[in-house]
Amino acid sequence: MVPPLYYLVPVLGGYAATSYYLLKHPHILQKRKRLAFHCRHISHRGGAGERIENTLEAFDNAVVHHTDLLELDCHMTKDGRVVVSHDGNLLRQTGHNVNIGDTTYEELPQYKQSLEVTFFPGHMSSGTDHRIPLLEEVFQRFPNKPINVEVKEDNDELIRKVSELVKRYQRTERTIWAATSDRVMKKCRKENPDMPFMFTPCRGVVLLLLYYTGLLPFVDVPESVVETYMPSIINRTYFPKPTLMRNRFLVYLQEKLIMRKSLFQHLQARGIxxxxxxxxxxxxxxxALDCGVTGIMTDYPSKLHTFLQEYEGQQRTRGAEAQNAVSDSDQQRTHL
Known part of the structure; x- marks a missing residue:
């Protein structure tokens, strides 16, 4: 009787080799996505380290420093206005313990004079603009700038109004649906299926499972954007509320699982x-850039802009040096 391993080993070997090849050459099975934007420099809440988060002044500052994408969050007021704010309760941002959903737009309090940067504890931001803006104002002010809109509530009317604004200002191809809830994301996609959208955390876990089982090259992926944290910032500049996420072993494990250059390169080859x-x-x-990511989301737009200029200059210099080395080698062979 022939042992089962006699058949199993070649099959698994063939599967692994095929998966590896398709991981490197995804275009063989998968059609590349064609997004209307390519984002290297992304401003978190408009650049929450340099101006008060999610204000028009913050977005202006980010655009001045050549951001490619504005990231923001939205809620809806009691009178049905879609506003740009990270928190639903305004205690942290304004000092007033009120919920946006229980307040009319005209009654919303203003931001504090300064705010601590969420992802850089101990650092403060300030500015002259302390008003919570409408999402419509942001769309009007930056008609051509790609914007990542995170829907913070499971609210059908909010989702419908965000979609209506996107369509009214003809920015469907330049606006990303973002949500942490699969339920909310499903509603967003149903309301406006033409907008690009990001992986939710649960879908991100599925993505990793597909990658590590070798199935990813064979599976169609509807999402256009991966937005995830870099695990190594946990316990340094990012302190998650669930204490379990701060466990050193789990941080180490996430680092090993998520920060895979081959995964990032595969996704980008598919246009994700x-x-x-x-x-x-x-x-x-x-x-992050050395690991092959597309873009970096930061609270400091000016700082990232300066870094990217220096980094890309160094990359060009290295490329020129490598090209010169090849040319010198070719000339030596010619002389020989």
Whole structure:
């Protein structure tokens, strides 16, 4: 009798070899996505380290420093206005313990004079603009700038109004649906299926399972954007509320599972952009780019802009040096 391993080993070997080849050449099975934007520089809440988060002044500052994508959050007021704010309760941001959904737009309090940067504890931001803006104002002010809109509530009317604004300002191809809930994301996609959308955390876990089982090259992926944290910032600049996420072993495990250059390269070859958040130090910027991500989300737009100029200059210099080395080698062979 022939042992089962006699058949199993060649089958598994063939599967692994095929999966590996398709991981490197995804175009054989998968059609490349064609997004209307390519984002290297992403401003978290408009750049919450340099101006008061999610204000028009913050977005203006980010655009001045050549951001490619504005990231923001939205809620809806009691009188049905879609506003840009990260928190539903305004205690942290304004000092007033009120919920946006229980307040009319005209009654919303203003931001504090300064706010601590969520992803850089101990650092404060300030500015002259302390007003919570309408999402419509942001669309009007930046008609051509790609914007990542995170829907913070499971609210059908909010989702419908965000979609209506996107269509009214003809920015469907330049606006990303973002949500942490699969239920909310499903509603967003149903309301406006033409908008690109990101992986939810649960879908991100599925993505990793597909990658590590070798199935990813064979599976169609509807999402256009991966937005995830870089695990190494946990317990340094990012302190998750669930204490379990701060466990050193789990942080180490996430680092090994998520930060895979081959995964990022495969996704980008399929036209899926990969953004890491929220990075605020040069060493983290460099590590993210060296791992092959598409873009970096930061609270400091000016700092990231300066870094990218220097980093890309260094890359061009290295490329020129490598090309010169090849030319010198070719000339030596010619002389021989």
């Amino acid at each position: 952009q990969v953004y890491l958040w929220v990075l605020n130090q040069d060493s983290d910027f460099r590590r």
